[in-house]
Amino acid sequence: MKKFLALAMIAGFVYNCGNKKNGLLLPFFFLGSQHTATGGVPGNSGSPGVVFVPGDGSGNPVTPPADSTNNSGGSTTTPSDSNSNSGSGSSNSGSSGSSGSSDQTSSNSNNSNTSDSSNTSGSSSSGNSGSSNDSNSGSSSSSDTASNTSGSNSGNSNSGSSDSGSNSSSNSGSGDNSASNNNSGSGDSTASNGSSNSGNSGSSSDNSNTGFNSNSGDNSNSGSGSGDSSGTPTVAVVVVEDPKGEPTFNYNTTINIPLNLTVLDKKSNVVSGATVLVYDENNNILFQGVSDSSGKVTGTLTVPTSVGNITIDISIGGESITQYISLDSVLGINRTIRYEINLPATQVADTDGDGVPDDTDIYPNDATRSTEVAYPAEGVFTVAFEDSYPSAGDADLNDYVIQFKNEEDLNSAGKIVRLRGTYQHVAKGAGYRHQLFIKLPVDVGASITYKLTQADGKVEVATNTVSVTAANLKSGYQIFDDSNKTIRGQNVHPGDVFKPGFIATVEIAFNAPVERAKLGTFPYDLYAYVINTKQEIHFPGLYKNNNATDKYLDNTGFPWAILVPGAWKYPYERYDIRKDSETGYSEFNLWVSSGGKEYKTWYYDVTNESKVFPVPSDSNLLGYLFLSVKKFAIFYALGLVIAGGIAVYFLRKKQSLTA
Numbered sequence: 001m002k003k004f005l006a007l008a009m010i011a012g013f014v015y016n017c018g019n020k021k022n023g024l025l026l027p028f029f030f031l032g033s034q035h036t037a038t039g040g041v042p043g044n045s046g047s048p049g050v051v052f053v054p055g056d057g058s059g060n061p062v063t064p065p066a067d068s069t070n071n072s073g074g075s076t077t078t079p080s081d082s083n084s085n086s087g088s089g090s091s092n093s094g095s096s097g098s099s100g101s102s103d104q105t106s107s108n109s110n111n112s113n114t115s116d117s118s119n120t121s122g123s124s125s126s127g128n129s130g131s132s133n134d135s136n137s138g139s140s141s142s143s144d145t146a147s148n149t150s151g152s153n154s155g156n157s158n159s160g161s162s163d164s165g166s167n168s169s170s171n172s173g174s175g176d177n178s179a180s181n182n183n184s185g186s187g188d189s190t191a192s193n194g195s196s197n198s199g200n201s202g203s204s205s206d207n208s209n210t211g212f213n214s215n216s217g218d219n220s221n222s223g224s225g226s227g228d229s230s231g232t233p234t235v236a237v238v239v240v241e242d243p244k245g246e247p248t249f250n251y252n253t254t255i256n257i258p259l260n261l262t263v264l265d266k267k268s269n270v271v272s273g274a275t276v277l278v279y280d281e282n283n284n285i286l287f288q289g290v291s292d293s294s295g296k297v298t299g300t301l302t303v304p305t306s307v308g309n310i311t312i313d314i315s316i317g318g319e320s321i322t323q324y325i326s327l328d329s330v331l332g333i334n335r336t337i338r339y340e341i342n343l344p345a346t347q348v349a350d351t352d353g354d355g356v357p358d359d360t361d362i363y364p365n366d367a368t369r370s371t372e373v374a375y376p377a378e379g380v381f382t383v384a385f386e387d388s389y390p391s392a393g394d395a396d397l398n399d400y401v402i403q404f405k406n407e408e409d410l411n412s413a414g415k416i417v418r419l420r421g422t423y424q425h426v427a428k429g430a431g432y433r434h435q436l437f438i439k440l441p442v443d444v445g446a447s448i449t450y451k452l453t454q455a456d457g458k459v460e461v462a463t464n465t466v467s468v469t470a471a472n473l474k475s476g477y478q479i480f481d482d483s484n485k486t487i488r489g490q491n492v493h494p495g496d497v498f499k500p501g502f503i504a505t506v507e508i509a510f511n512a513p514v515e516r517a518k519l520g521t522f523p524y525d526l527y528a529y530v531i532n533t534k535q536e537i538h539f540p541g542l543y544k545n546n547n548a549t550d551k552y553l554d555n556t557g558f559p560w561a562i563l564v565p566g567a568w569k570y571p572y573e574r575y576d577i578r579k580d581s582e583t584g585y586s587e588f589n590l591w592v593s594s595g596g597k598e599y600k601t602w603y604y605d606v607t608n609e610s611k612v613f614p615v616p617s618d619s620n621l622l623g624y625l626f627l628s629v630k631k632f633a634i635f636y637a638l639g640l641v642i643a644g645g646i647a648v649y650f651l652r653k654k655q656s657l658t659a
Helices: 002-017 470-475 587-593 621-658
Strands: 044-046 050-054 080-085 090-095 101-107 111-118 165-168 175-181 204-211 215-220 236-240 254-264 275-279 285-290 296-304 309-316 319-326 333-339 371-375 381-385 400-410 416-427 434-439 446-453 459-468 477-480 503-514 525-530 535-537 561-565
Touching (some): 044 050, 254 275, 285 371, 400 434, 416 434, 477 503
Parallel strands (some): 050 236, 254 333
Antiparallel strands (some): 111 175, 236 333, 275 309, 381 561, 525 535
8 A cells, every 4th residue: 555655646646757858967977076176267167177277368277386396376375386306316396386388407426407387287196107218239329208097108128328317397388398418428318208198288398308319208198187186187278268257137037148169179179069958056057059160159047046056067979068157147158168188089879860869859859959958947937917007016026927837948058949938827816907918029930839728737828829020029019918817816815725827828930040138048038018007017137217227126126027936925915025014035135235135035034924925835735636636626636635644544554463
């Protein structure tokens, strides 16, 4: 019986979630586990070997001021250059921290080693150690071989007498190390060193020894670049040019963050076909795109202001690096990712050929779209209107209340190809009549599929599809008609039983992909039209008065429309949310007075339940039963109670028989 009860509950939830599409965040094959980078740009960390440096405005790293440590790229490791010559019986060692370029010289009685290293791509620390034994019959030669923390160079062998030396240096970018050795003997010998040098974070490093004998070696980077203090090699240098500041406070509970990324390889060539995936703290997809022929990925992220961090994955050939970004005071994400390794050439499965691997493609068999982004990922948003515009309202925020969610289908370039929305009328605390519209200022037409049902699923307007022009979308598409017809009660007074109204489902398939800059960011231009006053009521931040003030903030700075995450418990009729004696949200005024910097989740913290309408939550079992099953909720609830009672009866009976 316990199994039966558990299976019944699981089946109900599976049914409720059966039509949902979730982004496939895995499998990703990370190059390392999560860790926090040392130094570098504050608020940034990621996969081991990902170094963060500030930029110069053109995607290039800025050379930070020199100090006792090498801070270029955020590494706190102090590089050293030590040269020892066993032939003279003496050794010289030097230690220097360089940022940018450095000249390092050490000498002894027999040999003079000069190393010139240039830092062009960020900081690095690598230890080059090793020695070579070269023997020439009748002549002498010198050789310089190096082995790094993650790779070694070998392969210089000559017969004869031997001079051995070890050279340890730190190079970031490309560097030339030259050593002049005064050795007795005659003859010229040249050795080519083709082994890998994975300790230099750059495209190549040339080490040459000149003197009576010359030994030239070209060391190629086959692994990763210079490492951090733990010896981790540099995988990529991320040049950070994120604009910082505080957004204008206008009562919005979400923020839109422009995303601009450029992906380059170790030779600074652009990388096309890199998959970029962005998700929030709860692994909800915010964006997915593929770098274009110029290596760029652009888009816009919409996140609640309460979200503190996001994650960016950049995947190439099935392998990924990860960046963790703090959103504190971030107004945009503008970065250049410079790989310091040879990028994988392995092709991953991509059935529809859109450039997005099947394991992260929501539509692996549809080349026109690859990603679905939901706002919110789970549950709903609530939009609440005050309808007295242009006069100030009573701030009870219940005149016209809608619960809704949107979904976008993006193509591999991050452009929107389809937009879906589900809208439910849940409250009407005013005598005025309203309609709900959405304006989309795009330059293309679309096909719109629409359906209207009652809360119990009874069809009011059957599914139909119409074609609209760009002009139609710009002027506004109607989602709900007269609010007197779309809800049976008001749902705003103490003692009212919550009876939600009609549900509209809308899918807009654009005739051509639309850029985010044209469409606008979630929740787009969703607005109420008041039939009685013939006035439109929009969100703040979209329209300005002639004097450049916000058209939809009243003379006290209060809005006529507010967007709130979740199935929000709005105030009862004539309960001003701003007044201490009437509000159910004592943190609201604290949020406002802080300019939105503090108490960012005030809408979840009901401080006086007697002042707000008890809207069922969409996150608990009762809310699930009520909102998902609605008409038969009581029967499901009774069924669960009866099943539970039967289960308890049989369990007790079984225990008594056993005893």
